[in-house]
Amino acid sequence: MEFVILAVVIAVVALGAISGLVVSSRKKKQLPPPPPAAPKPSVTAPPAEPQVGEEAETPRDEERRTIEEVELPTAEAPEAEAAAPAAEPEAPVAPEIEVPAPTAGRLVRLRARLSRSQNSLGKGLLTLLSREHLDEETWEEIEDTLLTADVGVAPTQELVDRLRERVKVLGTRTPEGLRELLREELLTLIGTDADRTVHTANGIGNGGDEIPGVVLVVGVNGTGKTTTTGKLARVLVADGKSVVLGAADTFRAAAADQLQTWGERVGARTVRGPEGGDPASIAFDAVKEGIAESADVVLIDTAGRLHTKTGLMDELGKVKRVVEKHGPVGEVLLVLDATTGQNGLVQARVFAEVVDITGVVLTKLDGTAKGGIIVAVQRELGVPVKLVGLGEGADDLAPFEPEAFVDALIG
Ligand code: GDP
Numbered sequence: 001m002e003f004v005i006l007a008v009v010i011a012v013v014a015l016g017a018i019s020g021l022v023v024s025s026r027k028k029k030q031l032p033p034p035p036p037a038a039p040k041p042s043v044t045a046p047p048a049e050p051q052v053g054e055e056a057e058t059p060r061d062e063e064r065r066t067i068e069e070v071e072l073p074t075a076e077a078p079e080a081e082a083a084a085p086a087a088e089p090e091a092p093v094a095p096e097i098e099v100p101a102p103t104a105g106r107l108v109r110l111r112a113r114l115s116r117s118q119n120s121l122g123k124g125l126l127t128l129l130s131r132e133h134l135d136e137e138t139w140e141e142i143e144d145t146l147l148t149a150d151v152g153v154a155p156t157q158e159l160v161d162r163l164r165e166r167v168k169v170l171g172t173r174t175p176e177g178l179r180e181l182l183r184e185e186l187l188t189l190i191g192t193d194a195d196r197t198v199h200t201a202n203g204i205g206n207g208g209d210e211i212p213g214v215v216l217v218v219g220v221n222g223t224g225k226t227t228t229t230g231k232l233a234r235v236l237v238a239d240g241k242s243v244v245l246g247a248a249d250t251f252r253a254a255a256a257d258q259l260q261t262w263g264e265r266v267g268a269r270t271v272r273g274p275e276g277g278d279p280a281s282i283a284f285d286a287v288k289e290g291i292a293e294s295a296d297v298v299l300i301d302t303a304g305r306l307h308t309k310t311g312l313m314d315e316l317g318k319v320k321r322v323v324e325k326h327g328p329v330g331e332v333l334l335v336l337d338a339t340t341g342q343n344g345l346v347q348a349r350v351f352a353e354v355v356d357i358t359g360v361v362l363t364k365l366d367g368t369a370k371g372g373i374i375v376a377v378q379r380e381l382g383v384p385v386k387l388v389g390l391g392e393g394a395d396d397l398a399p400f401e402p403e404a405f406v407d408a409l410i411g
Helices: 002-030 040-044 049-074 078-083 111-129 136-148 153-170 175-190 225-238 255-266 279-292 309-323 338-354 373-381 402-409
Strands: 213-218 243-248 269-271 297-302 331-337 359-363 385-389 397-399
Touching: 111 136, 111 175, 111 402, 136 153, 153 175, 153 373, 175 373, 175 402, 213 225, 213 279, 213 309, 225 243, 225 255, 225 297, 225 331, 225 359, 225 385, 225 397, 243 255, 243 279, 255 269, 269 279, 279 297, 279 309, 297 309, 309 338, 331 338, 331 373, 338 359, 338 373, 359 373, 373 385
Parallel strands: 213 297, 213 331, 243 269, 243 297, 331 359, 359 385
Antiparallel strands: 385 397
16 A cells, blocks of 8 residues: 555656656747847847848939939940940849940030020020111110020120121121121130139149049039039049049938949949038048049039028038148039029029139039020139039030030020
């Protein structure tokens, strides 16, 4: 009996032990097993990392798409198209480096884009001048045509006075003669001997060594500043120069991504900082990078907040001063939207007071009949128009050539 009791006790104890084991092993199974903890980061970390990554990449991808969608129809370099066959959509890692279209003769090639200005200004003037009787009323209409094209009051008066005088003295009445007179007078108004080259030559740094040419691109946001900086990088690369870009427009969220995309397409590095960061320190670093890389040119895109003149002055002035710690700034380009007319002139005035503008880029000339703004803005600032934007395509930025422009205007 005692033996039976002992056996039962032993059996109970043994059962208890076994069930305990089972329970504990079950418990263990329910707990996250320690080994999986090692691979965990790659599996569970994603909730944290992909979100950050997605946020960072979505706008960039969208930006890239936006730019490419816009540019594809107008891409002008046949070599670039040949080098980038459409059957390569799966190579997002290393963007192909494009070969931008040559810059010589761009304005002539893009002359059709000036059609709006051409119709209202050049053709309008020629039609009026060809009238049987050049009476007072006709001269007034000629004046109105010039004013409507934003030529400005004083230059309009000058042009009309000179034309009247010459038509009277020379007695010119043939269409060819009148066209030639108009051509000459428009050229006088625009000016043919200003230096319209963008100064990108190397400078002598404060340490006595050569440093890259430095170009600051300024202007109100929305005028096409970042796009112009990207297009200008292409112009320089097409001319055989190496370029570093400085994304100092930290005000507009997408600007740095946008600029970097432009740079990647032609193999130019972009120096950028945190969003909302200090534009001057990015500009400084960009020039530093340009020096380190022995680049030919550093192009710096700046933010154009016209909130207050002092704010703008502080910001742009600081960018320029800080860059000048390396050496001279060779060119300060003001980007103006030609479609904004008089408003653009007001902006130009404010910028000119804040920083020494050395050249003007007039964008969106393809979308306006107000090509006369070229005359007005040069008068206003005493600075030549050096480049004109004639479309959204990558190579739609042309060196401004007065003769080609006037010839396009009067057909
Ligand atoms: P930002 O804010 O001054 O840097 O302006 P963006 O460079 O982002 O340009 C604003 C818009 O103007 C974009 O949609 C550009 O494609 C467009 N744009 C720039 N230059 C030209 C041009 O010469 N012609 C036309 N039609 N659009 C232009």
